[in-house]
Amino acid sequence: MFKRLPGDEARNLVTTTPDTAVVFRPAVIQTPAILTLIIFAWRLLAGLIRLLWRHPVAMLATLTPVVLTLLYGWQTALLLTAPAPAGLAAWALTHWTSFVRLIGWRLLAWWRLVWVYRRHWQPVMIVSGLGRHLWGRDYLPRLGKVTCTPWADLVAVRMLKGQSVKDWADRLDHLAQGFGSASCRVALSRGGRLTLTFPRHDPLAERIPALPVPDSPTAGPVEIGKQEDGRPWLLKVHGTHVLVAGATGAGKGSIIWSAIRGLLPAVRAGLVEIWALDPKLMELSYGRALFGDRYAATPEDCADLLDQAVSVMQKRAARFAGIQRSHTPTVDDPFVLVVVDEVAFLTAYQSDRELRRRISAALATLTTQGRAVGVGVLAALQDPRKEVMNIRNLFPDKIALRLDESEQVDMVLGDGARDRGALADHISPVPGLGAGVGYVRLEASPDPIRVRATYVSDTDIRAMADAFAAGEDV
The missing domain is CATH 3.40.50.300 (P-loop containing nucleotide triphosphate hydrolases)
Known part of the structure; x- marks a missing residue:
């Protein structure tokens, strides 16, 4: 039997089993505060750089008004930034198809990434068994780019080392329910990387009437x-x-x-x-x-x-x-x-x-x-x-x-x-x-x-x- 002692007494932990000479003295290393601050600052900087790299347009649109306000005041910032949203609104009203193709789906993908997938990524991975919590640290598959199509979200994922496609295929229902989708499909894009497909609606829900008979003869598809x-x-x-x-x-x-x-x-x-x-x-x-x-x-x-x-x-x-x-x-x-x-x-x-x-x-x-x-x-x-x-x-x-x-x-x-x-x-x-x-x-x-x-x-x-x-x- 071993005694469980709190705090610094762990260093004095010894076995109570008789007739043994084994003594357990775990090493306790005190991390300097300056080293903790350096690690925290490095992670914060790396996260900002990664955020700028993955979402340059969204970050530019967010930071530009802030920088202009700090440098020239809110009146000048409003005067300089107002034409951009007005132009986007005019574009959307006059030619919705091109606006959605070039801007709309990208904005939706960014929103779905931030509000749906990144927000729930850790709990869904841990609860479904695709992530691991070991020694106080979470080991999670890496969430990649989200691409939106008219009917579904395509989510790129980098698997943990040692995982297989079957590990994900066995948990499709967990993933679908965790991210609020009716279903989920998995496809191997390349070694160690997957593409998860989450439908937002069913484009095949309605019956399709018979197509016209083709004009030209063909035995092909x-x-x-x-x-x-x-x-x-x-x-x-x-x-x-x-x-x-x-x-x-x-x-x-x-x-x-x-x-x-x-x-x-x-x-x-x-x-x-x-x-x-x-x-x-x-x-x-x-x-x-x-x-x-x-x-x-x-x-x-x-x-x-x-x-x-x-x-x-x-x-x-x-x-x-x-x-x-x-x-x-x-x-x-x-x-x-x-x-x-x-x-x-x-x-x-x-x-x-x-x-x-x-x-x-x-x-x-x-x-x-x-x-x-x-x-x-x-x-x-x-x-x-x-x-x-x-x-x-x-x-x-x-x-x-x-x-x-x-x-x-x-x-x-x-x-x-x-x-x-x-x-x-x-x-x-x-x-x-x-x-x-x-x-x-x-x-x-x-x-x-x-x-x-x-x-x-x-x-x-x-x-x-x-x-x-x-x-x-x-």
Whole structure:
């Protein structure tokens, strides 16, 4: 047992354990007052320099009136500084867009940095476990620059030595609640540095109507919606395969029909062929006229159509061997997009074992060999489990709409996607609010992107089909 003695008696602390010669005499060093003052002054000076370096405009705007008042009096200071705010106000009233882009977002970023993030940084870091309090000193990740966009705050952070991205990904909810945001996402910017994204509002809250059919034919990326940052969502279908997973009513049909709508001019020009497999007889049957004889509904017809796609792929591969390694859509060799509405019905729930084997083998062949010769697969399903869809890893690009369980997010988008902010299980199930909202993980990027597809109504689909069958512009 040890005695706990207050004050200077700590230097005389000794063990009370019998039969021991060990004596504990902690060294007590008295710090000179002058040294304490020098350290305090140095920290104050370094803080002022850092403040001037990080916020030169804000400091200049604050200090200029003070300096002018001290040198020339408040009348002269008011006369010299009044034109600046008046000019800024006139600029904001006459051309708000440029004012916000050049001044407004910077002012908001400075305010959010001072009032929200720097003010609460220490308690949030300590309580969430991302900071450490050792020997009377706080060791905190370093807060960097804050950048404001129209919808979110981007916060640069320098991690503590020894921390990993997963340490932050496991505490996203702590960070979101600590800084008053609905959610938080983390992305590794470079070694030891992160970018935290805190949305201020949801730009994808409202339903997006169907986009006009493009004027020019293209098999390249087609616009099917909007990203969270306001940019168009371009879905790549040529040269890849896309898997869409989502619960009932999550909006899988929005993605399928938006992609078909964007490809219609290329279909009319003969550069693209859409082969449709519709085992539920519900989704793709609305636009059956768009597919011609490349439409299958029964399991037997679906298996035959997939076998035809494999045959086309193999014949092209034989012709392209030693001549070209990539495909460019032409009238003779159009891009073939195989659209499967509910792929799990064909690969897992099909009672006929032979048909199930044929369909699974054809899909595996297309997804492993098809994209180099211009044959792509766009498949949709509700249940992403491995036993339901055992070839999901053969789809380079994946889209997760609303899912029922948190574990399903990583099943669709890959390990760690939910930790990086892909909260597909939190998307609203209310009809109209969350339909078409999802997260995309592309082959070239591990970071999920939040998106929303346009809503193509039954009326839009029938109008497309009727105009296409009549040879008219949609």
